[in-house]
Amino acid sequence: SSELTQDPTVSVALGQTVRITCQGDSLRSYPASWYQQKPGQAPILVIYDKNKRPSGIPDRFSGFSSGNTASLTITGAQAEDEADYYCSSRGSGGNHLVFGGGTKLTVL
Amino acid sequence: EVQLVQSGAEVKKPGESLKISCKGSGYTFTSYWTGWVRQMPGKGLEWMGIIYPTDSDIRYSPSFQGQVTISADKSTTTAYLQWSSLKASDTAMYYCVRQDGWLPDYWGQGTLVIVSS
Numbered sequence: 001s002s003e004l005t006q007d008p009t010v011s012v013a014l015g016q017t018v019r020i021t022c023q024g025d026s027l028r029s030y031p032a033s034w035y036q037q038k039p040g041q042a043p044i045l046v047i048y049d050k051n052k053r054p055s056g057i058p059d060r061f062s063g064f065s066s067g068n069t070a071s072l073t074i075t076g077a078q079a080e081d082e083a084d085y086y087c088s089s090r091g092s093g094g095n096h097l098v099f100g101g102g103t104k105l106t107v108l
Numbered sequence: 109e110v111q112l113v114q115s116g117a118e119v120k121k122p123g124e125s126l127k128i129s130c131k132g133s134g135y136t137f138t139s140y141w142t143g144w145v146r147q148m149p150g151k152g153l154e155w156m157g158i159i160y161p162t163d164s165d166i167r168y169s170p171s172f173q174g175q176v177t178i179s180a181d182k183s184t185t186t187a188y189l190q191w192s193s194l195k196a197s198d199t200a201m202y203y204c205v206r207q208d209g210w211l212p213d214y215w216g217q218g219t220l221v222i223v224s225s
Contacts, residue, residue: 030210033211033212035212037153042215042216045212045214048213054213088153088155088212096155096157096167096169097169097207097212098155099152099153099155102152
């Protein structure tokens, strides 16, 4: 089992707001980052250092972290946001990286 | 523009050896870690390990220590992932990543490895 836990599936109506969560003890010490992966494509970074967006990532994507939980929020979900989302952080002990199991987001 | 270009798909038999590559360009290769991430069919992402090309400092995930070897050639800005004896369970997509500290920020296009008799 992963050190970071995510809900396997989440759905959202088009244009509505959705939050994807990630839980793990290491999140108390290290910041989370989030990746979006569409079918047949490599993942891309969408949020890092809890709530920073790389250039080119729409501002409808935001991040938040408190205690052992990090979250990715999409405000006004679009059809193109349908994808798998993975959280990541340093693992316990700090000498390796871990990914959550992933959340499949469906936009209805 | 940062680019990580990986070698092509491979089909191998169990017990064979394999070395796949990842060429970085558009940035100073020796100033960043280069890592590898496995994605088995229909499954999630698994971090395998990283190398710092300047001094070949390598960190492996406990899950992959002893199972694979990571190396790099700074003269050609290329990182490698190799197996000495493949198993069917090594069948997966393998992504290389540029890692800024502990943050994978750029990903290669992936190399599909199929191990089948």
